Amino acid sequence: MSEGALIFDNVGKAFGRFEAVKDIAFTVKTHELVSLLGPSGCGKTTVLRLIAGLEMPTSGRILIAGKDVSRVPANGRNIAMVFQSYALFPHMNVIDNVAYGLVAQKVPKREAHERAKRQLEILGLKALEERLPSALSGGQQQRVAVARALVLEPDVLLFDEPLSNLDAKLRRQVREEIRDLQQRLGLTVVYVTHDQSEAMAISDRIIVMRHGRIAQAGAPRALYEAPNSAFVADFMGDANVVGAEVADGVVRLDGLTLTTDLAPGTAVDVVLRPEHMRLVREPGEAMIRGTIHRASYLGAVAEYRVDTPIGALLATDAEHEEVIAEGATVGIAIDPSDARILPRGDEAGLDAADPRL
Template sequence: MKALTLDRVSKAFGDNLVVQDVSLRVEPGELFTLLGPSGCGKTTLLRMVAGFYYPTRGRILFGDRDLTTVPPHRRGVGMVFQNYALFPHMTVFENVAFGLRLRRVPRDELARRVRRALAQVQLEGYEGRRIDQLSGGQQQRVALARALVIQPDLLLLDEPLSNLDAKLREDTRSEIRRLQLSAGITTLYVTHDQAEAMAMSDRIAVLNQGRVLQVGTPEAIYHRPASRFVAGFIGKSNLVDATVVQRRADGAVQVRAGDVLLWCEAGRSNPGVPVDEGRIVTLCIRPEAFQPAAAGAANVLRGRVLVAEYAGSHTRYRLEAGGLEWLVDLPAGSGAAVRPGGELEVAVAPAQIFIVEAAGAQAGGAPAA
C-alpha cells in the first residue's frame, strides 16, 4: 500500500483562489476525511486527486508516483460521487462492470469480479435490476461496488451519504467503514457532516476558505481544537470569552467568564496562547463536560433553565448562569431533571475546560455553538 501526499497544492479558477497551499499526507490504508462547510475547497481538493482538475501550484504524489498531471483513467483511482453517477439505462451488473469493460477485462474474470463486488456490498441477486428499481441506499451501494470492482489503489468518496435519510445514512456509513477496513484501501473521504467524519475517520483535516485549519484524530480535534472555528464546527460547544485572573506556579489558570470564576487545569490550552493576567482568551467547554454539582465541587454554575430538551440518553439544557448562557448535557438518570424556569446547579472539572485561542479586544460571552 502507498501513501497519498499533497505538497503545497493550490487551485485557482480565474482570480478565485479556492484551495490555498494545502499539504497533507494520507497514510497507507487510512480513511482520511476532508471536513468543512460548503465552499471550503474540499471537493476541489478531491477532484484534483482524481485528476478532474489539475493544481495551479503544487504536486500530488501516490507513493513515489507523481499524479499531478496524470489523466483520471490512468491513476488507478475509484470514485463514488455525491449523486452516484449511475447509468439509468444499464442494469446493476452493467453499471458495476463498466470500468472493467473499459479496461478490457476478460468476460469470465469480469463476471467473477462483479459478483464479488456485489457480494461485498450485500447486493447478491440484484444483477438484473434497473437502477430505478433500487432504493437510494441500494444505489449508493451499487456506486460503491463500481468503485471497488476495479481494485483501486486509492478510493475517493465525495459526500456519498448526503442524499440518504438519517437512519440509512448511519447504517451505510458503518458499511462503508467495514468495507474500507476489510479491503485495506487508502481512502480520501469528503463530507460537511461532522458526526459522519467523527464516526468514520482515522484522521480528519478541517478546512475553511481553502485552507487546512487542523489535522488530527477525531478525539484530538474534538477535545483539543486548534481554533474557535474548529471548536464550533466540530460538535456542540460553549465558546466563551474570559479574562485571565491568575496563573498559579503549577500552571493552573483561573479565568472570569461573565460573573463566574473558573479554574482550568495546567496544560489545557493551545500552545502559544498567552495566559498572562489580564489576557482575554476563548474557552471551549463541551456540553457533556458538565455534571450535577456535588458538595465541594470546583467550577460550579448556578442558574435558571431557559430550555430543556429530552434526547433519550441525556437532557440538553440551555442554562442562564453568571450573566451568560450555557449548553449543558446531563445524562439520563442523573436525577437532575429540571423544567424551564427551574434552578439548576452543575459543575465542570478543570480538566474539561480548554483554552482555544486569544480572544478579541473586549471580554464577554459568546453564544453557545
C-alpha cells in the same frame, strides 16, 4: 516527506484571483481512511477534485502511489470515486453498471462481468445482478456505486458526500458498511463530508478545513478533546465558546476559576462541552450560576439552554431521572480539566496540523 498512498506537497489551487486551496500538505497512508471535513466553501471538494484529476493544481505536487500525477488527467490516474448522486446508469442493470468501468478500459466483457460478480458477492449484492437501479433501495444503490468503484482496484478510493441522500437510520447503517469494507479489504480512502459525527464514526484521521487551509488534523478523539481553535471546537460537535480575559494567571467565568499559563490581559476563548457540565439544583461556590431557559427530553439525555452571567450555555444531563423545570435556578459545575482555554482569534491555529501528516 514520508511515503504514502496519497501525498499533497504544498498544493494550491486558484480560480482567477480566488484561492480555493492555499498551500496545503498532507499524506494519506496506505490502508487508511482520512476524512476531509469542513463547512461549505472550505475547499474540501476542490481537494477531492484535485485528487481525482478533475482539476489541476496551480502550485505544488500531488503524488499517488509514489507517482507525480500533478499534470495527469483523470483517466490516467488509478483512482475511483463514489459520487453523492451515485451516478448509476438507469438503463443498465446492476451487473452492467458495476462492469462499466472495466468495459470502458477495453477489458473483455466476459472477464469484466466475472470481476463485477465477485465484487457484488463481497458486498452482498449477488442476488440483485439483473435489477435496474430504480428497483433498488437507496442503501443498495450506494453499495452498487461502491462496487463499481472497487472493481477497478484503485490506488485511492474517493467518496464525495456519499450518505447525504439517505435518511438518518440508513446513513448510520451504510457508514458502518463503508468502514467495515474499508478495513476488511485494506482500502485507502479519502472521504469528503460536512457531517462531523459521520467523519468521527468512520475515520482513522480527520482533516478539518477552513478558508482553503487545514485548520487542524488528527485522530477524531484528539480533535474533539484537544481542538486548537474555537472554530474546530465548535465544528467538532456541540461546544459552548465563552470569551474571557486572563487576569493574574486565571480565567474567571462567574464562580468558576480556571488556571492558565497565558499572559495577563490575553483575550481567550474557553471551550466548554455540554456533556461536561453538571447541573446542580442548588448553586454553590466554584460554579456558574444560571436559570433554565429551555428544557428538552431527548431520551438518553435531557438538553438544557441555561441563561448565565456569561451568556446562554447548552448543557446535557444523563443523570437526573426528572427533567429540571424551566425557570429553575441551577449551578453548573465543571471539572477544570474539561475546560479548554484557547487564545482568541478567528484564525487561531489555522495552519496547525498533526505532525504525522
